Amino acid sequence: MIKILKSFISYFGKKKEIFLINSDKDKDFVISLIENQDLIAIDTEFEWRKTYFPILSLIQIATKKYIFLIDCVECKNLEWLKKILESHKKLIVFHSVRSDATVLNTNLKIKVKNAYDVQIAEKKINGGEILNYGNLVKNYFSINLDKSETNSNWLKRPLNEKQLSYAANDVNYLLELYQKQIKILKKQNIKNDAFLEIKKEVQLGNQELYISRLKKLKKYSKFEKKLFMWRENFAKKQNIPPTQIFKNNLLKTLAKELNKKDFNEKNLNKILKDSFILRKLIEDMT
Numbered sequence: 001m002i003k004i005l006k007s008f009i010s011y012f013g014k015k016k017e018i019f020l021i022n023s024d025k026d027k028d029f030v031i032s033l034i035e036n037q038d039l040i041a042i043d044t045e046f047e048w049r050k051t052y053f054p055i056l057s058l059i060q061i062a063t064k065k066y067i068f069l070i071d072c073v074e075c076k077n078l079e080w081l082k083k084i085l086e087s088h089k090k091l092i093v094f095h096s097v098r099s100d101a102t103v104l105n106t107n108l109k110i111k112v113k114n115a116y117d118v119q120i121a122e123k124k125i126n127g128g129e130i131l132n133y134g135n136l137v138k139n140y141f142s143i144n145l146d147k148s149e150t151n152s153n154w155l156k157r158p159l160n161e162k163q164l165s166y167a168a169n170d171v172n173y174l175l176e177l178y179q180k181q182i183k184i185l186k187k188q189n190i191k192n193d194a195f196l197e198i199k200k201e202v203q204l205g206n207q208e209l210y211i212s213r214l215k216k217l218k219k220y221s222k223f224e225k226k227l228f229m230w231r232e233n234f235a236k237k238q239n240i241p242p243t244q245i246f247k248n249n250l251l252k253t254l255a256k257e258l259n260k261k262d263f264n265e266k267n268l269n270k271i272l273k274d275s276f277i278l279r280k281l282i283e284d285m286t
Contacts, residue, residue, distance in 0.1 A: 016062070016064075016066060016067050016172065017067070018066075018069065018164075018168050019066065019067070019068050019069065020069050020071065020164065021068055021070045021071060021075065022071040022075065023074065023075065024075050024076060024077045026075075027075075027077075027080050030061075030068055030070070031080060031084070033063065033066055033068075034061060034063060034066075034068070034084060035084060037063050037064075038090055038091065039063075039090070039091050039093070039175065040061055040062065040063055040090060040091075040092055040175075041061070041062040041092070041093040041094070041171050041174035041175050042059065042060065042061055042085070042093070042094060042100060042174075043059075043094070043100065043167070043170045043174070044056060044058065044059055044060070044099075044100045044103045044104065045057045045058040045154045045167055045170075046058075046103050046107075047153075047154055047155050050241065051241065052209070052235045052236050052238070052240055052241060052242070053107070053209075053236075053239060054102065054103045054106060054107065055107075056103055056104075056107040056108070057071075057072055057154035058071060058072060058167050059072060059078075059104075060167050060168065060170060061171065062171040062172060062174060062175060063175075064175065067168050067171060069164060069167055069168060071159075072107070073155065074157070079108075081110060082108065082109070085104065085110050086110060086113050087113065087114070088114055089114075090114060091114050091116055092114060092115050092116070093115075093116045093117075093118065093177075093178045094115055094116070094117050094118070094174070095118050095133045095136070095174060096117065097115050097117040097119075097120070097202055097205060098201040098202070098204050099205070100205070101115070101201075101202055101204075101205025101206055102209070104205075105205060105206050105207075106209070111206045112202050112205065115198055115202050117198045117201060118133075118136060118174060118177045118178060118181060119131065119132075119133075120197050120198050121178075121181045121194045121198075122181065124185065124190050124193060124194045124197070125181065125184050125185065125188065125190075133145070133170065133173075134147050137173045137177070140173075140176075140177060141173065143173070145169055146162075146165075146166065146169070147166070148162070148166075149163050149166035149167075150166075152166075210229065210232040213228075213242075214228065214229070214232075217251075220251070220252070221255070223255050224251050227251060227254060227255055227258075228251060245279075245282065246282050250282075254282065
């Protein structure tokens with residue numbers, strides 16, 4: 001059932017109604033108010049400490065008039081969001097788009113298409129400094145946001161009033177930041193540069209998790225990269241953090257230990273199929 005949390009009177013003198021969406025029956029209400037909007041803002045709250053994939057808790061969507069807090073734990077069918085969020089006709093405003101794109105992709109198979117990132121835009125504007133959302137809001141609007149709920153338990157239900165207020169604030173100022181920044185980007189003639197960098201971040205968020213991790217292993221051998229991919233696949237199947245199997249700093253050492261036992265790249269695939277052999281070796285090393 002749709003719950004109106006409160007009316008949000010922002011610094012800009014605009015009243016926004018905040019709705020908690022915690023039932024699949026509410027989808028038509030949300031769709032009716034956002035499907036024709038060509039500019040919306042999005043943020044997500046999630047847990048990503050003990051699993052391979054992030055666990056989505058909330059999707060916050062802001063328009064000029066409304067804020068929707070979509071409870072992704074209570075709502076079981078969110079397929080309707082895919083058409084809206086993958087639309088080329090909508091510009092979606094984020095802060096740190098790669099993170100949110102990753103969460104949307106891994107949880108809902110949503111691949112963001114048309115995005116704007118206030119963090120990347122600000123980096124272009126100020127010459128490279130990366131600012132968090134709270135600092136951006138403070139710099140542009142002289143508002144100090146309460147960030148005390150950043151590390152709270154987002155999977156526990158019911159969410160408390162402080163968490164819901166925090167979540168609403170996290171998306172409330174994104175559209176106004178966009179409007180401020182886009183004027184500066186045009187004035188400095190760096191709008192296209194900003195959008196190109198944003199597009200790259202979106203692509204990174206839309207790809208599988210292992211790809212960006214594997215790219216960091218440029219100086220590693222094929223043998224070591226195969227071990228890395230075994231770890232990724234094993235962690236993915238078990239839905240546990242890869243570092244829970246073994247940390248990156250053990251990768252080269254583990255490869256040396258395997259070579260000592262006359263294992264080599266040719267027969268590694270056979271070894272990896274029998275995960276017990278490798279797991280036992282890892283346990284012995286650690």
